[in-house]
């Protein structure tokens with residue numbers, strides 16, 4: 001898709017800006033998982049992320065104290081000669097977004113979270129655009145599967161069409177006010193929904209005469225191989241067909257891992273596509289297998305039942321290892337589910353516990369189960385909305401307490417963290433026993 005260019009950051013600073021869209025190369029970005037108020041830790045993580053090759057870094061900015069901390073982080077990085085553009089991630093407060101727009105190079109919002117009243121949400125967006133204009137700040141409008149406004153849910157449900165309609169409402173405000181410095185994203189943890197929604201968004205934008213660049217991502221994709229496969233399947237499928245100008249691989253791991261893995265996608269976009277060069281042979285296999293197989297598996301043009309097992313080759317792996325790899329690829333592309341499906345957020349400044357350790361513990365305790373989707377989410381504010389269609393949710397409340405969910409319903413609150421994995425296991429096993 002042909003898009004116009006969005007400018008993020010200060011054009012006068014060498015390396016201090018990023019051009020997204022137009023003829024500019026696809027860029028790779030990530031998000032800090034530090035507490036933004038901890039300026040020293042956030043600066044140190046930004047340094048590591050920049051060294052890994054990130055071109056844009058997002059930080060949680062939930063209120064005015066975080067806006068002030070973001071300004072300090074930016075200033076400190078700049079004094080150290082690191083001029084990477086910073087994005088303020090604002091979820092609910094339009095007032096915070098206005099202040100962040102004076103400080104950050106880009107602000108990420110979902111206007112639907114500003115107000116339940118759609119007209120008011122659009123009015124607040126219009127006011128934010130004025131501030132962005134004044135301070136040359138770029139904007140990302142981010143709409144996620146699982147958190148659509150009520151009026152959209154009523155008309156379209158939680159569908160790719162609904163996600164696009166929500167995004168188009170906000171892009172129309174930008175278009176009417178002639179504000180072009182906007183990037184748009186519509187994300188889902190379901191790779192098929194994510195791919196369909198982005199294709200549909202391109203169609204809607206073209207019909208409306210819009211050319212906003214697109215940020216790609218598979219949300220809450222998890223960790224390790226399963227998380228990498230989901231992210232790579234969704235993002236590479238779209239990049240291969242010319243959709244997407246910047247992306248974030250979302251993993252429940254250190255942000256540097258997201259960058260190192262995401263950078264492996266870029267050689268595939270060269271003409272002709274070139275193999276990736278990595279030290280990690282499995283990561284390389286994930287990327288090349290997704291490039292070759294994910295589009296057909298996601299679209300159903302490849303009948304996975306007719307494929308020989310394993311259907312990928314690699315001299316460094318045994319036949320059994322490759323068969324297991326292929327089953328994970330088939331699960332990531334939602335062809336067949338042979339293991340529990342895990343959804344876990346990457347964590348951010350709102351995370352209320354050690355997410356990486358917890359995801360490993362939940363996986364270790366539940367890997368023998370079949371036919372269930374388990375979400376492990378870092379915070380109670382956004383976690384329940386973002387865990388989409390998970391059957392079970394493990395959500396951090398704060399103060400080392402956990403709430404367990406069945407679907408969207410909290411069924412156990414205030415569980416001490418050290419007991420929560422066991423309670424989750426009992427909950428799932430009891431449901432499965434009743435079902436048999």
Ligand code: SF4
Nearest residue numbers: 345348378379382383
């Ligand atoms: S669910 Fe909460 S902790 Fe996890 S990424 Fe989203 S906002 Fe951050």
